[in-house]
Amino acid sequence: MPILSPKLAAELSQATYSLIDMQSEFGGRTKFGNAYINNHYDFQAKGIGKTGGFVMNRHSGFAAMGVGKGQYQGDAVIAIRGTQFNSIADWSTNAQIGLTSSEGGQIVHAGFNNAFNSLRPQFKTFLDQWRTANPGKAVHCVGHSLGGALASLTADWAALSNYSSNVNLYTFGAPRVGQQSFANKNTNRLNKIHRCTHGADLVPKVPLWPFIHAPYKGFEYRLDNSQGLKISAHGMDPDEGAVPGYLVSADTESWAHLSTKANEYLQPVKLKYENRNQASYSDYWSDRLSAALITILKETGYYAAVAAQATISAGLTFYDLVAKTLEKIASAASAAAEEVRGLLGHMLAFAGSVVTVVTDLTYATIRMIFDKMLKRLYEGVRQAIKLVYK
Numbered sequence: 001m002p003i004l005s006p007k008l009a010a011e012l013s014q015a016t017y018s019l020i021d022m023q024s025e026f027g028g029r030t031k032f033g034n035a036y037i038n039n040h041y042d043f044q045a046k047g048i049g050k051t052g053g054f055v056m057n058r059h060s061g062f063a064a065m066g067v068g069k070g071q072y073q074g075d076a077v078i079a080i081r082g083t084q085f086n087s088i089a090d091w092s093t094n095a096q097i098g099l100t101s102s103e104g105g106q107i108v109h110a111g112f113n114n115a116f117n118s119l120r121p122q123f124k125t126f127l128d129q130w131r132t133a134n135p136g137k138a139v140h141c142v143g144h145s146l147g148g149a150l151a152s153l154t155a156d157w158a159a160l161s162n163y164s165s166n167v168n169l170y171t172f173g174a175p176r177v178g179q180q181s182f183a184n185k186n187t188n189r190l191n192k193i194h195r196c197t198h199g200a201d202l203v204p205k206v207p208l209w210p211f212i213h214a215p216y217k218g219f220e221y222r223l224d225n226s227q228g229l230k231i232s233a234h235g236m237d238p239d240e241g242a243v244p245g246y247l248v249s250a251d252t253e254s255w256a257h258l259s260t261k262a263n264e265y266l267q268p269v270k271l272k273y274e275n276r277n278q279a280s281y282s283d284y285w286s287d288r289l290s291a292a293l294i295t296i297l298k299e300t301g302y303y304a305a306v307a308a309q310a311t312i313s314a315g316l317t318f319y320d321l322v323a324k325t326l327e328k329i330a331s332a333a334s335a336a337a338e339e340v341r342g343l344l345g346h347m348l349a350f351a352g353s354v355v356t357v358v359t360d361l362t363y364a365t366i367r368m369i370f371d372k373m374l375k376r377l378y379e380g381v382r383q384a385i386k387l388v389y390k
Contacts, residue, residue, distance in 0.1 A: 002071050003192055004140050006221075006258060009170035010196075010250035011037050013144040014236045016064055016081035032064070041066040041077055063119055063150075065126045067134065074134035076164075078123060078154055082145030082173075082236075082385070099179075099318060103157045106185050108178035109149070109207055116153040123154060127163045138166040138191075144236055144246065145203055145385065148174025148195075152186065152214065159189040169214075170194045172246040173201050173234050176211035186214040193218070196250060196258075200226040200233035202380045205286045207318075208373075213263065222261040223249035228282050234384035268295045273338065273358070276345030281376070285350050289373075292343045293322070300329050300336060319374070323366040330361035337361055344369050351376045 004012075015032045032038060043066035068075035098110035127139070139158050143151035148171030159167040167190050174195065178186075187193065193215045197204045199222060204213070213220070224244060226233055237245045252258065269291035279285045297303040302325050309321055330337040344358045344366065351372040358365065 002075075002138075003168060003194075003255070004072075004077075004142070004170055005253040006194070006196070006250040006255055007253055008037070008040060009140075009142050009194065010172060010236070010247050012041075012064075012077065012079040012142045013082075013147065013170075013172050014247050016062075016079045016143070016147060017236070019062065019064060019081055040070060040072050041068050063122070065123070067130060074137040075140060076127060076130045076134070076137065077140045077142065078126075078151070078158075080119075080141075080143040080147035080150045080154065082143070082147045102153065102178065102182055104160050104182075104185055104189075106178055106182035108153065108182050109176075109211070112146075112149045112153060112175075112177055115146070116150050116157070119150065119154075120157065123158075127158065127161075131163055137164065138168060139164045140168050140170065142170045143174065144172040145174065145234065148172060149177050152177045155190055156182075156186050166191045168192045168194070170196070172196045172236065172250070173198065173203050175203050175206050176213050178211065180212050180216070183212040183214040183216040187216040187218065190214075194221060194255065196221045196223050196246060197261075198222075198224040198226060198233040198246070198249070199283050200224070200228050200230040202229045202231065202377065202384050203234050205229070205283070206377060206381055208290060208377070215263075217263065219260045219262050221255070221258045223258060225259070228280075229286070229380060231380055231384040231387050235387060267291060270295060270339055271342035271346050273342040273345045276342070276349050279346040279349035281350055281352060285346070286377075289343065289347060289350060292339075292346070296329060296336070296339050296343065297325070300332075302329065319370045320367065323363050323370055326366050327361060327363045340366075347373045 011034060015034050015037055018032065032043070043064050063078060063080045066077050066079075068077065099107050100110040100113050102108040102113060139155070141151040141155035141158065143149070151171055152169060152174065155167050155169040158164065169190055169192070171194070177183075195213060195215070197220050223246065224233070235245045236247050250258070269288050271288070271292045279289070294303065297306060306321055306325055326340050326343075330340040340361055341358050344361075347369050348358070351369075353372055358369070
């Protein structure tokens with residue numbers, strides 16, 4: 001059974017942006033204005049655009065569903081677009097860090113999951129009809145940015161619902177969807193996961209700790225090894241900045257032609273406070289800070305408790321819980337306190353703060369440092385997404 005080529009997956013991810021502001025679902029069309037895509041897939045003209053109130057304009061298209069032909073004969077594809085910056089409802093799914101249970105019972109980002117649930121009835125109608133006519137064929141889920149996060153949840157649900165034993169996922173610049181349990185289950189349920197990133201893209205770095213990408217303990221396709229974190233690295237089109245867009249860097253018919261990078265952030269990391277000024281606003285340090293926090297939570301036995309509490313605590317954000325937990329860890333033992341102080345010092349350096357001295361390890365101080373970190377990272381994410389819609 002064929003896998004979508006990098007070029008086809010990227011073209012589909014880019015083409016879904018043409019669904020924005022379509023006033024009659026898919027405009028009555030069964031094809032994109034893209035000959036390359038149209039050679040491989042036809043798209044249904046009904047039930048594609050409306051998103052159950054997820055976006056502010058209910059007529060804005062958010063996903064396209066189609067059936068393959070030629071080498072993809074009978075395969076289903078669900079392509080989901082990224083975030084429209086000017087829509088408050090779209091952006092809020094990135095900014096709100098709540099936790100909830102996915103369809104399979106794993107911990108995931110609540111905003112992403114709510115968005116997926118608003119689209120799921122249409123996906124179900126499509127796949128119910130498709131499976132009857134095409135038993136045993138593959139399902140391909142594709143998306144860029146927020147669309148990649150929704151594609152991850154869609155693929156996981158499609159596999160869990162037994163629509164196909166061959167469900168494949170393709171994402172470009174997608175954020176993290178869930179915690180370790182989701183990443184692990186998602187990896188095992190799907191046939192293939194093709195997660196594509198640029199080295200300087202900020203969006204795959206959020207949400208922060210301890211969200212983890214799938215494939216769990218696998219690798220990503222690193223399409224561009226640019227350094228630092230740059231807003232221009234998130235775009236699909238080549239004219240969105242100095243870094244080549246995903247559409248250009250994925251312009252090949254073979255996944256074997258692309259570079260890969262191991263998910264190194266899962267390795268244990270301990271940071272010393274005196275080395276804090278080594279940290280910089282970069283892909284490397286973003287991963288190391290995530291790994292350092294995960295290491296602290298796991299070594300002190302709080303990782304599972306934080307995940308469990310976050311799903312049931314009312315009026316308390318995920319980062320409030322992490323800050324309260326780190327305060328408790330720091331007060332329990334001097335060695336643990338030094339690890340927490342090392343993490344916080346590096347976080348301040350990453351955030352570019354002129355104040356890099358951590359004088360106490362109270363909840364207020366820890367939460368303030370998280371706020372600085374989040375402010376810098378999410379402002380960059382906002383700018384990156386805005387650039388896509390310039």
